[in-house]
Amino acid sequence: MKRLLIILSVFLGITANVLHAEPTLIPAPPEIAASSYILMDAYTGDILVSHNADEKLPPASLTKLMTAYITEYELARGDIAMTDQVTISKKAWRMKGSRTFVREGTKVPLKTLMQGMIVQSGNDATVAIAEHIAGSESAFADLMNQHAKLLGMKDSHFVNATGYPVDGHYSSAHDIAIIARATITQFPENYPIYAEKYFTYNNIRQPNRNRLLWRDKSVDGLKTGHTEAAGYCLAASAVRNGTRLISVVMGTKSDEARAGESQKLLDYGFRYYETRKLYSRGQVLSNARVWGGSQNTVKVGFANDVLVTLPRQDADSLPASLQLNPTLEAPIKVGDVLGKITVGTPGNIVLEKNVVALEPVDQGGFFKRMFDKIKLFFMNLF
Numbered sequence: 001m002k003r004l005l006i007i008l009s010v011f012l013g014i015t016a017n018v019l020h021a022e023p024t025l026i027p028a029p030p031e032i033a034a035s036s037y038i039l040m041d042a043y044t045g046d047i048l049v050s051h052n053a054d055e056k057l058p059p060a061s062l063t064k065l066m067t068a069y070i071t072e073y074e075l076a077r078g079d080i081a082m083t084d085q086v087t088i089s090k091k092a093w094r095m096k097g098s099r100t101f102v103r104e105g106t107k108v109p110l111k112t113l114m115q116g117m118i119v120q121s122g123n124d125a126t127v128a129i130a131e132h133i134a135g136s137e138s139a140f141a142d143l144m145n146q147h148a149k150l151l152g153m154k155d156s157h158f159v160n161a162t163g164y165p166v167d168g169h170y171s172s173a174h175d176i177a178i179i180a181r182a183t184i185t186q187f188p189e190n191y192p193i194y195a196e197k198y199f200t201y202n203n204i205r206q207p208n209r210n211r212l213l214w215r216d217k218s219v220d221g222l223k224t225g226h227t228e229a230a231g232y233c234l235a236a237s238a239v240r241n242g243t244r245l246i247s248v249v250m251g252t253k254s255d256e257a258r259a260g261e262s263q264k265l266l267d268y269g270f271r272y273y274e275t276r277k278l279y280s281r282g283q284v285l286s287n288a289r290v291w292g293g294s295q296n297t298v299k300v301g302f303a304n305d306v307l308v309t310l311p312r313q314d315a316d317s318l319p320a321s322l323q324l325n326p327t328l329e330a331p332i333k334v335g336d337v338l339g340k341i342t343v344g345t346p347g348n349i350v351l352e353k354n355v356v357a358l359e360p361v362d363q364g365g366f367f368k369r370m371f372d373k374i375k376l377f378f379m380n381l382f
Helices: 060-077 110-118 123-134 137-151 173-186 188-195 255-272 366-381
Strands: 036-041 047-051 085-087 107-109 198-201 204-207 219-227 231-240 243-252 273-279 284-289 297-301 306-311 320-324 337-345 348-357
Touching (some): 047 173, 060 110, 060 123, 060 137, 085 123, 110 123, 110 188, 110 198, 123 137, 137 173, 173 231, 173 243, 188 219, 231 255, 243 255, 243 273, 284 320, 297 337, 306 348
Antiparallel strands (some): 036 047, 036 243, 085 107, 219 231, 231 243, 273 306, 297 348, 320 337, 337 348
């Protein structure tokens, strides 16, 4: 990815002048010993590295990221609470594999079950959560597939809440990264659970299986997975100097390998890329002319921060051009699209994004509208 070092200038409808400099040179990504992998910028969603990232594979306990996401979604809606006392069913109690060791017939706080699911990868805790939210694990799986569709996950189908091996249950590295990104950006208040190194329940202390939590202080999540069919999998995230990356590796050969290969991806991404904020929410790019309005101009900008993923480089600016719609007429509502901004050079567009009205403009009075129509008519003649 080659990008020129240049100066940022924004002109109404006029492309900025460009100062040419040496292109940024980036080496090929490292060799990764995994069946499938991806490296994504958590804030922009840009994919920096990928290999077989859309291949449908058994996700093992990476499935629990979707279960946790739905739980956090329901928490945000207020339909459930961390203080809910969840009754442990016989089915949950009898789950095999990784366990939190909850007991049939007892009531356990939802927060405790969340920690058991995320930190200990407890299948029993996971099934208990699914039953609490949807009534049964099969009904919860329907919710999982509905959320997957809403999130744009194109290569996933969930049959259970845990990732326990079963035909027809699959996902992809790309889709797992999508879940991870949604978890981080939509529900940051719950994200610290993913960084917990140990969790104790029923006097049994278990470690988080994500080795990177001990090795790399910038890593603060997310989830491991392992079955014979899936191999060793890891979805990890780390933040350094304002850039947050997500890595997903699937189908590695060992616990050590999934940690090591993930570290390679993260180190590569942080070494050569960065997330840059080009514009802030509410930043005024222009006071654009409005015709027939109660006022003659409208503030134009962005409803949200504008972020891009770029190679690290010495210059901290990019060329940009703002193109407004030919004629802006009142009434205008906050959020109405009034044009677009293009960032980059003609052969290397970094970003194209709509600009919107930051304030409303009502229609002017009768004479104001008539005067503006006459003035606009004569302007268009020339």
